[in-house]
Amino acid sequence: MPRIIKQKIEFEGRIEEREVVIEGDDLPVWTAAEKFQVVGTPVPRVDGADRVGGTARFTADLYPHGLLHGAALRSPHAHARVARLDASKAERAPGVRLVLSSANAPKIPWYNGKSWLFDPELRFVGDEVAFVIADTLEQARDAVELIAVDYEALPHIVDTEAALAPDAVQVHADGRLLGGAPERYERGDLERGFREADVTVELHVETPDVLHHSMETHGSVADWTGESLVIWDSTQHIFGVRRQVAGALKIPLDHVRVVSPYMGGGFGSKNGAGKYTIVAAIASRRLGRPVKIMFTRAEESVAAGKRPRSVQRIRVGAKRDGALTALDYWGASNVGAYRNMGSPLSGPLKELYACPNVRSEVANVFTHTGPAAAFRAPGYLEGTVALDCAMEALADTLGMDPLALRLKNYAEADQVQGRAYSSKFLREAYERAAAAAGWSRRAPTSPSPVTGGGTRRGLGMASQLWGGSGSPPAYAEIRLNPDGTAQIRIGTQDIGTGAKTALTQIAAEVLTLPVDRVALALGDTDYPYSPLSAGSQTITSCGPAVRMAADEIRRHLLDAAASLLEAAPNDIRLEAGRLVVAGVPERGMTIAEITSRMNNFTITGRGFRGPNPDGVTIRTFGVQIAEVEVDLDTGEVSVLKIVACHDVGRVINPLQYASQIQGGVIQGLGVALREDHVTDPDSGSVLDLGFDAYAVPRSRMIPEIVSMAVDKPDPIANNLGAKGAGEPPIIPTPAAIANAVANAIGVRVTSLPITPAKVLRALGRIP
């Protein structure tokens, strides 16, 4: 019988108490002694042929019969009221079937009740005013131009610090800050900590707005049949989309099916339904035809979310031997016009290094700019720039090796919740990364900006701490076919991480089948529930459920074989796809021989994700070391090499693990050196539409990347001993690069991205 317990669950840097349903006993954890055939091996992607063959079908690739297309009219103003909207000309345009706006759409709450699907008050450039649905996309776009709108412009605010001023224009009537007040944290006695300090270091840090720019833009295809709605969606969370759509349209969950077998990247920006999803569903119902709405690339720049810019101030106090005595922190995150979760900027500060006296304050401030969204390790990347740059600044001040400083302040336990970590192998990560990067070569940082021409090299380091524990609920089902092949169904998503392959490996391991005899289907709400693919939790949430489902199949096979082989089930072993009587290898039969004798009777297995262990904190840890070369004449920074070593528990697939590390490093490289989403401070207009003016990392700037893992299973986190790997590698990358630049040139650039102009300014070569 299921029972419900309360459990503290960490997700994306926040801890919440959740009720968790426990159905029975979990399997024992795969310990370090376990021997594997498939788990831990570099199995190539099981869906590789489709992804390289052009046969993987993304939402963007759907053109069902009778398809209609939608396009949006977006606000040209940062803040305005729609005084009058006349769609009559657009409605008469060729091919137009419907124009939806506040005039004729149902009033559906949006942004957690702060707004509406069509809100007459527009709060950012790009806010949705209306959608046109037409026979062709060109017709829809042409007709958007024909909608006549009178905008009543209202005062707006764009800048982070200006928006914090008491007399600033407010975006929402109920306060300029998300949650009404800054998030505060304090432990110990900060004043005493600074009195005890021999040295203090202070930094002012800024990080930019960063756009996700997933290669497949945001979009949905909605298609009603009678009372049933099917939505194809480029999403990280099919069950979340289903819940939102059913809620918005006030229809039962079982009338909505959301499908997303392939999706072209999300990085946190596709964690739920968009307005386009709801509009496609409404339009499809009214018109009796399938409706598709996909963002243009330019729309990705204005209305698809962003990692919000931050302004941070940090002050660190330490003894002469490097022991931290005080950490004082203030950070502000410019979350745009709407956001329901604050940026956990102070997460690393509170926990990464041992320090008895800590105070932090984080303000999440609303402005009339595009809404922020989660972006791979939200808050932690930004917060790590402040913390780990301050640590290396402190090391330089003390004349200490930055690695020695970090080891001096190694946190053995979770200082925030006052409890042990389930496991922590950060020391091993430091050792291995330092050896691989040749850290001992690091020259002391010049105490003043270097002079002369030519190039200078530098080494810098940063650590990471992140959640990635995963949690219940997640479920999996497996069936064995008459030919002995296995089919897994699980309602998760593979957003490019290779989750499908890793989950297949887990089932293949338990069933002792080759990977190509196991087919895994995902991305469909007709399959068992799984959580959103975010928070580095897919393998750690879904993997244990898949293992349990496969284990149930294994036990049924033992029973079936026992009856056919005339032996006790306890004496049967499943080895290399064969069921054999222990000690009598010739008495046995293959899985296919058993299933072929069952006449379509189907062996099924069901698995669930067990609860997280009580009383411990589960974290990933890791370190990255950057080596850079700075051109003193041009100010250009080239990253030569990044060495990464992370403690993410057991690695299920080392090939894909290394791909995750590379991906995180490369995205972090963009934040460090290039990416800076530009909003005009006066008008609030977005000035870098598409890829033309927004500099995502390109092939020629990518350095050598060394991807290592400690690869020690966590003894209690979940039955796989795994922790998440998706977000950890982005976290320390910008801080490590910034530290390497400081080591190279003897002056610190703490405003990201580190552009040539900022380097030259820091060197005093330009005003």
Add this chain to the structure above:
Amino acid sequence: MNPTNTTDTASAITLTVNGERTQIAVSPRRTLLAALREDLHLTGTKEGCGVGTCGACTVLVDGQAVLSCLVLAVQADGRAVETVEGLAREGVLHPIQQAFIREDAFQCGFCTPGQIMALRGLLRRNAHPSPEDVRRALDGNVCRCGAHLRVQAAALAVARAAEGAGGS
């Protein structure tokens, strides 16, 4: 007259797509990308930006890699077009595709067909590219997941294999 037609007049064009001659009627403003995806149902070629800044729509026209979002379908009239769907032979993936799988040269896979076709274009004009040649050829292909190094490794593996086989 079909009321859904715009005022544009469709013209008939002939394309040889992946070795097969085909005739379609396209409006003057239809891109080769849209013709491939919507008229010929070859959705392997992706639209990443629609304005020639990301490389996701790369195909070969008469053997040369082009951005199909910047080519009008009528401009491709009479020409040979090769898309990602045309690479496999009798169910066997092309060596570039096999190398992509071996090297894990993609994550979400949305930019992958364009990357593969850009490389196909490179290897056709330069069977023995240097690492810098490869990086240069791929600089116009945006990959947001960060598979750049894997793609470069796959490209160089294919070039090396071709060298071992005496070139082709």
